[in-house]
Amino acid sequence: MKKDYDVLEFHKIINELMELALLKSTKEKFLDIDIIKEKSVLDKELVLMSEMIDFYKFDDGLELTGLADLSRMFKSIDVIGSYLSSEDFSVLKRNLAIFRISKGRAKNVRDKYKTIWNLFADAQEVKDIENFISEAIDDNGELKDDASFGLKDVRRQKQNINANIKEKFDDLVSNKETQRAVQERIITKRNDRYVIAVKTDFKGLIKGIEHDRSATGSTVYIEPINIVSLNNKLREYEAREREEIRKILLRLTEIVKTKKEEILEIKEILERLDFLNAKTIYSVNKKCAVPKVINKEYLKLVDARHPLIDEEKVVPINFSVGNGENIMLITGPNTGGKTVTLKVAGLLTLMALSGIPIPAGEKTEIGYFNNVLADIGDEQSLEQNLSSFSGHVSKIKEIIENSSSKSLVLMDELGSGTDPMEGAAFAMSIIDYLNKKNITSIITTHYSEVKAYAFNSENIKSASMEFDVESLSPTYRLLEGIPGKSNALIIAKKYGISDEIIENAKKYISEDNKKVEEMIKSIKEKNDELHLLTQELENSKSELLTQKNLYEEKIVNLENEKNEIIKKAYDKADDYLKNIQAKAKSLIEKISHEESKKEDAKNTQRSLNMLRESFIIDKKKKVKEKKVVVKNVDFSEGEEVLVKTLNQNGKILRVMPKDGRVQVQSGILKLVVSMDDVVKIQKKKNNKLKNFAALKRTSQVRGELDVRGMNADEAISEIETYFDRAMLTGYNEVYIIHGKGTMVLRKKIQEYLRTSKYVSEFKDANQNEGGVGCTVVTLK
Secondary structure: OOHHHHHHOHHHHHHHHHHHOOOHHHHHHHHOOOOOOOHHHHHHHHHHHHHHHHHHHHOOOOOOOOOOOOHHHHHHOOOOOOOOOHHHHHHHHHHHHHHHHHHHHHHHOOOOOHHHHHHHOOOOOOHHHHHHHHHHEOOOOOEOHHHOHHHHHHHHHHHHHHHHHHHHHHHHHHOOOOHHHEEEEEEEEEOOEEEEEEEHHHHHHOOEEEEEEOOOOOEEEEEEHHHHHHHHHHHHHHHHHHHHHHHHHHHHHHHHHOOHHHHHHHHHHHHHHHHHHHHHHHHHHOOOEOOEEEOOOEEEEEEEOOOOOOOOOOOOEEEEEEOOEOEEEEEOOOOOOHHHHHHHHHHHHHHHHOOOOEOOOOOOEEEOOOEEEEEOOOOOEOOOOEOHHHHHHHHHHHHHHHOOOOEEEEEOOOOOOOOHHHHHHHHHHHHHHHHHOOOEEEEEOOOHHHHHHHHOOOOEEEEEEEEEOOOOEEEEEEEEOOOOOOOHHHHHHHOOOOHHHHHHHHHOOOHHHHHHHHHHHHHHHHHHHHHHHHHHHHHHHHHHHHHHHHHHHHHHHHHHHHHHHHHHHHHHHHHHHHHHHHHHHHHHHHHOOOHHHHHHHHHHHHHHHHHHHHHHHHHHHHOOOOOOOOOOOOOOOOOEEEEOOOOEEEEEEEEEOOOOEEEEEEOOEEEEEEHHHEEEOOOOOOOOOOOHHHHOOOOOOOOEEEOOOOOHHHHHHHHHHHHHHHHHHOOOEEEEEOOOOOOHHHHHHHHHHHHOOOEEEEEEOOHHHOHHHEEEEEEO
């Protein structure tokens, strides 16, 4: 990450991402993050980020808790004779399990998130390595007793010796002659040998080897003489145990080496996942979106927010620069939001071009700039003995030398810090240079001369930060096309400065400045009028659209009614023709025995058949299929609705207005349905007076039955009753939730379903609907 970006506070974003990363290598990768130099690589990264955000929002995403760095252990095993510790193997097993589970999750949704699946597709799982480690090492990183026969025997011998040592100490403590010598009834260790704390004055009562004394000298730690041989044996078995452990770990290390290449590939994928995971969690927490990056020098921010300002307090920014207007000049009062606007433009551009989603609307477009160059804030340096103006000039020189038509340039208070006349002239000259070189730039200034110059120049867009004169406070809204008006004298008057001083001050304002202020005032008034007219137009358009939808709905309903009448008429005619046809067939059979009338009978039959076929063709032409009215209903995520085809309540997970569909979760089901198939649930008010009929409630049959916790007989009895009600309700497909457990209940239920008169077919549910813990039944 370049130091030049510090002025845009990009390092603070990186710090937040580093906090979310689990691996040291990932944190270091974030430190080196910069604009991605190849657009094709950037596009792939943004597509992947878009899928990751959706994966986490709608399909639970990945769980990487417990991920640890494997780099150190793989460096150590390359040394001849070296081996991994039991803790290393425990970490390795956990990482391999995280990879295997993550790959399984990605595989389950590979049709929906193809780019995510491509991260795993070519990598092989090493479940056999996991199994080898699990057989020898427990979840706490300790070797199991049965990791080898030798280790099991050694630990059993140690256990016997320890029990013997404890028994000897217990005898010593309970003996009447020696118990008064014991300071504490606790066995402890000194020099890796078991000892007991004895009072110094009575140490002669206990024969043994003195190993240590307390700081006060009142206590000595003695190894009793009858414990010495046991301690010696214990130390011998501990040495044998260490050797046995070394052999086991060495053997496991050799097994791991045989799959080194596969594990290193898994390690790289896990590091990549950690990097993506940190960016995804950040994006979800900050409500970020993946912008469209276009291959030209253009910037369009829609509902853009500064990621370091509280979301509840920040005012979203909307503007565009480029496409013929390469420079935007922003004016307005101090603390009005000019500097924040510059930082938002630069910071969000850097984030997007580095592959990080940004807190802005999905319609935001970021140009593919080579670099972002900024001069923001006071660059005065006491160490360099530079004035504020000198600091700015030094920075501007650096920007000019490094800028090109592929750069985004941001300059705050251009020309400030010196004589206003010369400062304004300097600012206009810099703007001329940037304009001539077609460098996309956003610049702020206070100078009236620069405002007027920008307003009357081509390729330069004027903008200002809105200021509420009544409340004497900024609104932080950016107004495009309007230069900012000076409010110094208005503010002074509001704060009680006398009219005499205010009027006298106006005399010192030059005529040119007065003209500029009048021009700005006129533009502002016209813009306000235009805003009101635009608002009225939008309201009229909205009302017109509502009326249009109602009209179209009525037309469709009338057409459907007309179509229904025609259909009924044809159905009646069809029934009548069938009846005539049947009678004619009977009549023909009777007269067909008469040889002379056989040909007439055949002709009659042929004519009736032709008449019926003509009728059916005519019916298909005249009777149209029912039209569906797509209603403009404002659904939102998390809203409770009724799914009409299921006759069940559900919760909206995702709204797809372009397709006229919504994703709904109803029980364990996740499905996408038409907006026509869902109805908002209105919360009913409790009426104080209710008659008897109103108290009756019709029990609704759900599309699922949960029999977990029941035995097989209870469950089958419950299922039979449920099938009766489900078929009466009109269900074609239902879900039986029996859980996994020992799978006995699942087996018994599926045996019953094979012979049930209600069941057409059955199958296990999809993975995201419960898998083998749920059976999907199709009713007859």
